[in-house]
Amino acid sequence: MQRFHVRIAKDDLAFSAAHFITFQGGVCERLHGHNYRVAAEVYGPLNESRYVVDFVALHDALRAIVEEWDHRVLLPAEHPTMRLRDDGQEIEVVFGGRRWVFPREDCLLLPIANTTAELLARLTGQRLLDVLSSRCGTRSAEVQIEIEESRGVSAVCRLHAE
Secondary structure (H helix, E strand, C coil): CCCCEEEECCCCCEEEEEECCEECCCEECCCEEEEEEEEEEEECCCCCCCCCCCHHHHHHHHHHHHHHHCCEEEEECCCCCCEEEECCCEEEEEECCEEEEEEHHHEEEECCCCCCHHHHHHHHHHHHHHHHHHHHCCCCCEEEEEEEEECCEEEEEEEECC
16 A cells, blocks of 8 residues: 655744743743744555656645744634724733733634644644645645744644545
8 A cells, every 4th residue: 555745844934923822720821922833744545647746735734824923913813712892903811810901913813622733733733734735626634733932842633634
């Protein structure tokens, strides 16, 4: 049995963003930033052209996600206890006894419960599967996304197509 996958991890698949994550017991780390790097592996059968996925389509899809997240404050829109208020100009964030106010255009509200590298990897993989499906016409069997927060520190999520 033959199995194929492709991997892309180019220097321009990187973004700088600020975030903070929360922990059990109402603990919240300080606002800080990372220079994230993104790598993706796409698994699946060879198509009629005898490749798994077009490298250009894969790169373009990942690059679009990276550009959207670059130089933003990443906020978890689905956090169970964090309160976010968006008045169109500012976003107020309240968690426990802490409060932050950010300019709206500097923020990105993500459909996740916490801005961990693991959940960023899952969200990237979900979005990548959707984009490749619409752009390439076929849904890859599986993707694996690696989000590196700093050299040697990364999280990986593998998703199977539904």
